[in-house]
Amino acid sequence: MSVKNVDKKNRWRNQYVTFRISPEEREILETRIQLCGCRTKQEYYLESVLHSQINAYGNPYMFIQFGKHLELILKALREIDNIEKLNEELFEPIYIMIELINSMKENKEINNE
Secondary structure (H helix, E strand, O other), rough: OOOOEOOOOOOEEEEOOOOOOOOHHHHHHHHHHHHHOOOHHHHHHHHHHHHHOHHHHHHHHHHHHHHHHHHHHHHHHHHOOOHHHHOOHHHHHHHHHHHHHHHHHHHHHHHHH
């Protein structure tokens, strides 16, 4: 069995994400990966997905997911008895939801103009 590879935060990455692209999109993607200075494709994909601007259009499914995530966050916060036990990863869904809400507000303002 091989040695587990972990990232900077000591997380074992064992999940796969795949998607299909056209040959033209692949050529563009390969060029961007080479020009951005990332060492690996994985690093490029993670950086582009995790740190890109999000444009959101609200729909009922999205609001249901918001509610589920907020319930999980609230449960985790109730279980914390010391402020030092707060984990940075707990706030990541909150930041994403704030970005989505701001994006929807911007889209609404653009559509009203």
